[in-house]
Amino acid sequence: MYDLVIRNGLIVTHENVSAGNIAIQNGKIAAITSAETEIEGKEVIDAQGKYVFPGGIDTHAHLNDPGYNWREDYVHGTQAAAAGGITTFIDMPMQNEPALTTAALFNRKEELLKDKGIVDYAFWGGLIDNNVKELVGLYEAGAVGYKAFIGPCSPDYTSVTSGIMRHAMREVVPRDIVFGFHCEDYSIIKYEENKAIQENRRTIRDFLDARPVSAEMISVENVICLAKETGARVHICHVSHPEVAQLIREAKAEGVKISGETCSHYLVFNEDDFLNNGPIFKCAPPLRRQEDQEALWEYVLDGTLSCVASDHSPCTLEEKAVDSGDIWKSWGGLSGIQSTFQVMFDAAVNQRKLSPKLLAQVLSYGPAQAFNLFPRKGVLAPGYDADIVILDPEKEWEITPESLFYVNKISAFVGLKGKGSIEKTLVRGKVVFDDGKITAAPGTGKLLKRQDCGPRQL
């Protein structure tokens, strides 16, 4: 008899949707059978009429803990992840105090957070202007990627030059680890920002004009060029525009080891939402035009953008400086780790009539592939962790401040309505979210290290 059986659900993988049962033993998926097969469990969940997805993997989240836990912390942030069907997230190294740029800081962060999370998490290590010598240590400590900024970042985190990027790539290329880049050309953005401020131009349109698509494209071209030369594996974070995605498509065709990530906000919002609703929608790269938002979907559908992340980047309401009339004072970043799954389900399955397979692809399989989390995460198959989301496709939802588990209950997604509600979330076979409530204690979530996963299969 198995520990738990999820019976009669519509099991969704990146390849197909079929009715069946999932048997769970010791936190792992033990068997997947047809709906007709009789299997016994000590506990049984009836998933009749529900979709059963692999747990979501958010490749890009800023939980701000340790360091800035008045913006977000691991207790609230991982509860929000659980409510949002995210069973693993990869936490960014900046907006930590200090930023995670050495193995010692990796170990410190692991220790500080070990009793706080309720879903699993991995750590990005930081690549900044002076820590190339730390990269091998970060790899050995268990980082699953290195994050670098080509564009401007916060004061606690320095941007890198092409010289540093190239050196870093050459240094660690024999190891199977990915470099993730925030791609926006530093000099273009700083030039335009400074010019606007000098001329006292402080509107949302001024901010949009200071972050042109060309800045994103120039950065991505540089990364591709260096990846080609060095053979390093690279990941382009938060692609906002179809022309940027096109560069990734072409590089993939040439055999460059590159993966592309976009975010739910670039797929469901555009610059009109920002212009109409104000700084709550400020993020970087910025929201683009409506036609760009539409065209970006094509690159999600063809697999060029194989990850849809949240770029959960929380802040206080004061930091958004909503009423200041000065967009330069406003925090750049959106909170979305709780909303990404449901918003993507509604946008893809209900509005665009796409198969739910797409969600299993961009929220689970694609992220696990990009960060090589096989054979632990990203797939519903025997031997994998039983990270599972049960979604009721008929249940309607509305995102309200009260529904958010964040420390700061503000989000661009507040006010959105849709259909397809997350009913249960399981992490390694344990129900951590059930019918609107958190059902697991802090500490249930575990740190996933690079070496907990297998050698790269693809």
Ligand SMILES: [Zn+2]
């Ligand atoms: Zn980010």
